[in-house]
Every structure is written in C-alpha cells, then in structure tokens.
Amino acid sequence: NAGVTQTPKFRVLKTGQSMTLLCAQDMNHEYMYWYRQDPGMGLRLIHYSVGEGTTAKGEVPDGYNVSRLKKQNFLLGLESAAPSQTSVYFCASSYPRVPSGSTDTQYFGPGTRLTVL
Amino acid sequence: AQRVTQPEKLLSVFKGAPVELKCNYSYSGSPELFWYVQYSRQRLQLLLRHISRESIKGFTADLNKGETSFHLKKPFAQEEDSAMYYCALLTDSWGKLQFGAGTQVVVTP
Numbered sequence: 001n002a003g004v005t006q007t008p009k010f011r012v013l014k015t016g017q018s019m020t021l022l023c024a025q026d027m028n029h030e031y032m033y034w035y036r037q038d039p040g041m042g043l044r045l046i047h048y049s050v051g052e053g054t055t056a057k058g059e060v061p062d063g064y065n066v067s068r069l070k071k072q073n074f075l076l077g078l079e080s081a082a083p084s085q086t087s088v089y090f091c092a093s094s095y096p097r098v099p100s101g102s103t104d105t106q107y108f109g110p111g112t113r114l115t116v117l
Numbered sequence: 118a119q120r121v122t123q124p125e126k127l128l129s130v131f132k133g134a135p136v137e138l139k140c141n142y143s144y145s146g147s148p149e150l151f152w153y154v155q156y157s158r159q160r161l162q163l164l165l166r167h168i169s170r171e172s173i174k175g176f177t178a179d180l181n182k183g184e185t186s187f188h189l190k191k192p193f194a195q196e197e198d199s200a201m202y203y204c205a206l207l208t209d210s211w212g213k214l215q216f217g218a219g220t221q222v223v224v225t226p
Contacts, residue, residue, distance in 0.1 A: 004160075033213075041218055042123075042219050043214075044216070045213060048211065050211050090160075090161065094212050096212070106163070106212065106214065111160065
C-alpha cells in the first residue's frame with residue numbers, strides 16, 4: 001500500500017496563477033483533510049471531507065476550494081494564488097470514529113511545498 | 118474556545134538526559150489528545166494517544182485534566198529523537214484535529 005500520496009511535491013507559482021494539488025489514499029478511508037503548515041503556527045485545517053461528494057470548511061478556508069468526486073481522491077485548488085499561500089500543504093486521511101469511542105489515527109501524506117512569488 | 122498551546126518552540130537536550138515537551142489545552146468537553154512527530158524528511162506520524170495509555174519509543178504522556186495538560190516525557194533522550202513534535206486535540210466526531218505550534222527537539226551527543 002502506498003498510503004497517502006500527494007502530487008506535486010514542489011511548485012512555484014506567480015501571483016494570480018491557479019493550480020490543483022492532488023491527494024490520493026489507498027486505505028479506503030472515509031475522511032480526508034487538507035492542512036497547511038507554517039512556521040510557528042503548526043498545522044491548520046483548510047478543508048475536510050467526511051465522504052465522497054461531501055466537503056466542509058476548516059479553520060482557514062479562504063482562497064481555497066476542494067472537491068471529493070472519488071472516495072480515494074481529495075483535490076485542493078487555488079484559483080488565484082497569493083504570496084500568503086506560500087506554505088507546505090499536507091493531506092491526511094482517517095477512518096470514521098467507531099461507536100465504541102476509540103479514536104482514529106490520521107495518516108499523512110509527504111507534503112507539497114508551494115511558493116507563490 | 119478550543120486551543121492547544123506548546124510553549125517551547127525549541128528544546129535542546131543532551132543525549133541521555135530527560136526530555137519533557139509541554140502541551141496545554143483548552144476544551145469544554147472530554148478531551149482526546151495525541152502527540153504527532155515529524156522526523157527530518159519524513160511525513161507526520163502518530164506517536165501516541167492518551168486513550169491508549171501506551172509507551173512508544175520510550176515516550177509517555179499523561180493527561181492531567183486538572184492542569185489541562187498532556188506533557189510528553191522521555192527519561193533518556195536519544196539522537197534519533199530529534200524531530201518536530203506536535204500536540205493535537207480531537208475537536209469533534211469528524212476527526213478534526215487542532216494542532217499546537219510544535220516543538221523542535223534537538224538531541225546533541
């Protein structure tokens with residue numbers, strides 16, 4: 001199993017350009033998440049999805065859109081990139097919480113380093 | 118409001134010395150807390166979670182509801198423990214995590 005994969009690994013954009021980051025998981029996880037990681041701020045949730053065809057906003061959704069057309073894929077889009085979106089982007093996936101109350105582990109991808117000039 | 122605070126940005130310790138990473142949280146419900154670790158050039162991975170009460174790689178963490186803390190401890194640090202450590206709080210049933218800012222641990226020989 002590849003686990004969680006992300007493409008591309010690196011990207012440099014000019015202000016105003018658009019791009020899509022792809023996250024794929026082969027663990028049949030229902031839940032998927034997009035985070036951004038910035039120095040001194042930890043990881044902040046951008047958007048998440050609790051199943052195919054569903055998405056919801058996280059803590060910092062502005063400037064991003066997402067889609068989950070297939071269960072295994074979660075796409076993050078930047079329609080008009082800004083320098084403030086320079087960051088490392090992580091995708092994660094997990095199983096739903098079970099009725100017994102046990103917690104679920106999030107499995108992370110390797111990250112995409114994005115620079116917006 | 119939900120919040121996770123890791124007061125130390127950088128922790129430098131000598132090999133063989135004890136190490137403690139502080140984590141404090143603010144949460145109105147019954148908290149579920151995790152420690153995630155990111156080694157150099159590797160992806161973020163779960164180190165341990167309080168509900169399991171386990172010891173992983175010699176690390177332990179005890180949830181103290183009175184002090185709203187979940188500090189990570191290891192009695193004898195090793196060079197391979199050098200990494201970025203994140204404390205995280207589960208905030209709802211959809212698995213959403215609130216992360217702290219992270220603590221960079223550097224273990225020197």
